[in-house]
Amino acid sequence: MAHIVILGAGLGGVPMALEMRQKAGSADKVTVINNRPTFDFTPSNPWVAVDWRKPDDIRVELQPMFKRRNIDFVCAMAKRIDPENKKIELEGQPDIEYDFLVIATGPELNFGAIDGFGPNANTVSICSTDHAEQARTKWLKFVEKPGPIVVGAVQGASCYGPAYEFALIMETDLRRRKIRDQVPMTFVTAEPFIGHLGLGGVGDTKTMLEAELRNRHINWICNAKVTKVDAGMMEVEEMNIDGSIKQMHKLPFEHSMMIPGFKGIDAVQGIDGLVNPMGFVLVDEHQRNSKYPDIFSVGVCIAIPPVGATAVPVGVPKTGFMIESMVRAAALNIQALLNGNEPNHKASWNAVCLADFGDGGVAFIAMPQIPPRNVCWASQGKWVHYGKVAFEKFFLGKVKRGVSESFFEKLTLNLLGLAKEK
Ligand SMILES: Cc1cc2nc3c(=O)[nH]c(=O)nc-3n(C[C@H](O)[C@H](O)[C@H](O)COP(=O)(O)OP(=O)(O)OC[C@H]3O[C@@H](n4cnc5c(N)ncnc54)[C@H](O)[C@@H]3O)c2cc1C
The missing domain is CATH 3.50.50.60 (FAD/NAD(P)-binding domain)
Incomplete structure (x- = not known):
């Protein structure tokens, strides 16, 4: 039996836990650690800040949803990861040991x-x-x-x-x-x-x-x-x-x-070989850390170099579509290891964005995210606003029911379909 621990229950961690539960064996245990009891749909935060949404409109209680899916949930702040001893030190709760750890903590805001x-x-x-x-x-x-x-x-x-x-x-x-x-x-x-x-x-x-x-x-x-x-x-x-x-x-x-x-969260800062000087987790093309091969990472907390030199430092965004493909690759690779095989799945690192402007918006697709690209498409109009509202409802509904799905991939395929019809 293996114990797979996912640290962080945001846009990366929640689908990661649901996918991992499906792909791990029934004797394997999946545990999620998050420092708050809810999943918050970050893309809707701008609407909260102008009073178009209340925080509770964009939140899902994690404990009951994970319980239904046979996933253990621990609501605690991770103080320190100890990769040598394969454990996580928590604030006010006993340490948690793991066989595989997926770090999905998002960023520390600098x-x-x-x-x-x-x-x-x-x-x-x-x-x-x-x-x-x-x-x-x-x-x-x-x-x-x-x-x-x-x-x-x-x-x-x-x-x-x-x-x-x-x-x-x-x-x-x-x-x-x-x-x-x-x-x-x-x-x-x-x-x-x-x-x-x-x-x-x-x-x-x-x-x-x-x-x-x-x-x-x-x-x-x-x-x-x-x-x-x-x-x-x-x-x-x-x-x-x-x-x-x-x-x-x-x-x-x-x-x-x-x-x-x-920057990276305090719990991983300065761990040689695990993180870069900013505390972002170093991963290979399989979302796996080279020094600590039982650690994987997905989402905003991973290290990605900038697109090119600029007068003022500009970082590369890590958005939902890309995060979803990291999650899929990490889950398949851990499944491969559980079955005695080597990891060979890679994330696709594409970007899709619906940028809402309240009464209109801009949508774009970049495949791959870093240029030169095979697909580079942008469009605008009122439909982007309605598209984002619909996407919020769809995503939160799936999280409430504990269903893992390729939300962003579906969105991209639908948008590209619409673009062709035009
Ligand atoms: C305002 C805003 C709007 C965005 N809009 C979009 C959008 O429309 N489309 C899009 O594709 N992308 C969007 N993004 C980018 C990206 O998709 C989001 O930032 C996304 O939430 C990142 O997911 P994540 O899982 O990496 O991190 P998060 O969603 O931040 O999740 C990390 C989780 O880990 C927990 N955590 C952190 N540290 C610890 C610790 N020490 N111990 C325990 N738990 C911990 C956090 O509480 C959180 O629950 C947006 C980002 C922002 C900031």
């Missing part, structure tokens, strides 16, 4: 890298549902006394789609409230150009997103390095390609959300 940055200081965050709930409280105060907004993603961020989404969702909400005329908006990003998205652009995302910002009177600053955030004031250096400063900006704001850089 707000500490910039003075005055983050939800405990001067900006709000949408990276977790708890943060989005705090942001919602501030938003409801802000709309009573509107002023300038600064929104975007700081140097080293690797998640740009949600920054555009949130800028345009706030803009839509302000128009609906008839107070848009009182809110100057600036989009500040580390990307070298609008629509780069950490991917060198996808199809015509540059033109599409520039047009969207222009049409909605949102100014932008690219190649931006945020140096300091005071209450109501952000200091930004706009860089030239050679790394020299082109212009310094002092941007006043009443409300600000900037996506932070990510």
